[in-house]
Amino acid sequence: MKSKRILVWFRNDLRLHDNEMLVEAIAKSDSILPVYFFDPHYFQSTNFDTAKTGANRAQFLLESIAALRLAFQKLGGDVLLLQGSPEELMADLVEKYEISEVYHHREVAPEETLISTKVEDLLWKLKINLRHFIGHTLYNKEDLPFPIKDIPDVFAQFKKKTERDAIVKSCFLSPEEIIFVENEEWGELPSMADLGFEPGVDIPSEQPFSGGEDAGLQHLKDLLVEGADIYLKPVKHSADKQGFSSRLSGWLSLGCLSPRKVYWLVKEAEGAFGGNANFNQILLGLLWRDYFRFMFKKHGIEFFQEPDFEKELFSVTDNDNPELQKWKTGNTGHTLIDKYMQELNEHGFIPHAGRLLVATFLVHVLKVHWTNGAVYFEDKLIDYAPASNWGNWANVAGVGKDAKSKNTFDLDKQIKILETAVSDAASLA
Ligand SMILES: Cc1cc2nc3c(=O)[nH]c(=O)nc-3n(C[C@H](O)[C@H](O)[C@H](O)COP(=O)(O)OP(=O)(O)OC[C@H]3O[C@@H](n4cnc5c(N)ncnc54)[C@H](O)[C@@H]3O)c2cc1C
Missing domain, CATH: 1.10.579.10 (DNA Cyclobutane Dipyrimidine Photolyase, subunit A, domain 3)
Incomplete structure (x- = not known):
């Protein structure tokens, strides 16, 4: 009988811990093929004369992918790295590796959902299912006390009802064993030049963050062990009095850290050291993060109360x-x-x-x-x-x-x- 192979399409979920998509793919298949696409769409210039991804984030992304690769290598496999868009490459991939199903984490913003819609359409023609998972938020949408269409638009109400009536699920464990699809060529990690950056692009050698799951977890643990006080700096300006910053956002955005992992480690630290304003701020920040994601899920582009929003977006006048x-x-x-x-x-x-x-x-x-x-x-x-x-x-x-x-x-x-x-x-x- 033909073995079942699942392609696990990594996007902004570059971790092994608390990764339902990965856990499910391992459970439902005979072998998995992890894949990451360096999509040229994200390395273009915009009509605002800006880059879609600047050098600092590109560097952080490369570090995060290198860390993911290492984590899979420790389990005897790898992640297939490809340069090109998923819309262009997916059909050939599923054919070449005889893939039965593709798993990914659902995004909410228009550009990202457009990409997965295109991939879903082309897979549909090949009679292959694209299965969507939720892995970016603290609360799963089905655990909220209201359907998406009724989520309060006012943050204070969203917070009050969610904290009162919804639960944060526990984390999925990192897999300890994975059977990978057999493969000879896993692809090179691109260089900054491969991603279109000029040679010698200016990234300070002393960056405050390095990408990847382990670096993120280490940062979080250090932060919590020291009772979250290490980032409180002497106040020089009035604005700095607004205070503490956990600096977790880079890892959260690329999914090197799951919001649930952050939540439960903060709760553990509260148990060990007692609560404090900084811990509360991290938890409040996670709620803000969820709020914006759910607002985009609910309203899409209608979130912006501005009649000319799309026109402005394509204007170059400024x-x-x-x-x-x-x-x-x-x-x-x-x-x-x-x-x-x-x-x-x-x-x-x-x-x-x-x-x-x-x-x-x-x-x-x-x-x-x-x-x-x-x-x-x-x-x-x-x-x-x-x-x-x-x-x-x-x-x-x-x-x-x-x-x-x-x-x-x-x-x-x-x-x-x-x-x-x-x-x-x-x-x-
Ligand atoms: C104009 C503007 C643009 C922003 N753009 C981004 C962005 O692209 N990506 C991003 O992650 N955050 C963005 N933020 C929100 C916020 O400023 C950052 O998340 C925060 O500064 C990150 O620092 P921290 O990790 O120390 O946050 P902490 O205060 O320690 O909070 C913990 C986590 O909660 C989340 N969080 C906190 N505040 C917010 C908020 N207001 N909205 C959404 N999430 C929040 C972040 O994931 C953050 O890491 C923006 C805020 C403003 C005003």
Whole structure:
């Protein structure tokens, strides 16, 4: 009898722990073929004169894939690395490896769902099923106390009802044994140049993060063992008083860490060290993350309360705006804004308070359309995640679904922080 082979299509779920798709594929097949596509779509330039993936995130991605590869190699297999789009390569792959079914984690943002819809259509013609899993959120949608269509648009209500009535499931264990489809050639990990970056592209050698499941788990464990105090830095500027940042987002965005794993390790740490404001902040952040993903699932592009949203997205008029260029390069003349923007450009990360400030400044002070900021963050952020990025930008611009709620974004407060920061800088000078 023909053996059952399942192709496990890795996307933003680059881990072995808490990976239902992987556990199910192992259980339901005789052998599995893990595959990752370096899709050229994600390495293009945009009409905003930005890259879809900047050098910092590309580097973090390569490290994360290398770590996934190593994890599979330790189990006697590998992950097949391909350069090309899944839409173009999938049909040949399933034929070549005699695949019976393809598994993947479902995404929510329009670009990502379009890719899986195309793959699903072409697999359908080959009579092969694409099975969807949920692995990106803290709460599974079926465990929420409301159907997707009734999820409250106001974050405070979503939080209250979800925390009260939904449960966070326990994590799936990392597999200890896997039977891999026999294969000779697993493909080379591309170089930055293969992904289209200029030779000698400028990535600081001392990056604060390295990609991959083990690095993420280690970071989380260190953070929790020290009672989450290690990142509390001396306060120099008023904006920094907004505080603690776990810096987990890069690993969460690529799925090197599962939100459930973070949740349960935080709960364990609370048991060991007692609760604290920093632990609470991590858990609150995970809820915000879920909220934006569920909002995109519920509304799609209608999340943006702006009639001309699609038109703006394809407009190029702001590229030559000198104010936008100064903002991007950290040359606005406002010390704190410039400090954050330079940090973003160099390392691909700034804490939430910094993101709120630079976004507020662009939209409400420089009066540049918010989509220009969102695509710039998409280029630069190491932790770029479509729902979190576009959702937060829309809230700052006042065009998100919960834009009027004080729990979401308080423009007066942000402007006050900006003003105080400017006078702090003047008194320091
Ligand atoms: C304009 C703007 C753009 C943003 N773009 C992104 C993005 O592309 N990717 C991204 O992960 N976050 C984004 N955020 C949300 C937030 O700023 C980052 O998640 C956070 O700064 C990451 O730092 P941390 O890991 O130390 O967060 P912590 O405060 O320690 O929170 C723990 C985790 O919760 C999640 N989280 C926290 N706050 C939010 C939030 N407001 N929205 C969604 N998730 C949250 C993140 O996964 C984070 O790692 C954006 C915020 C703004 C204002």
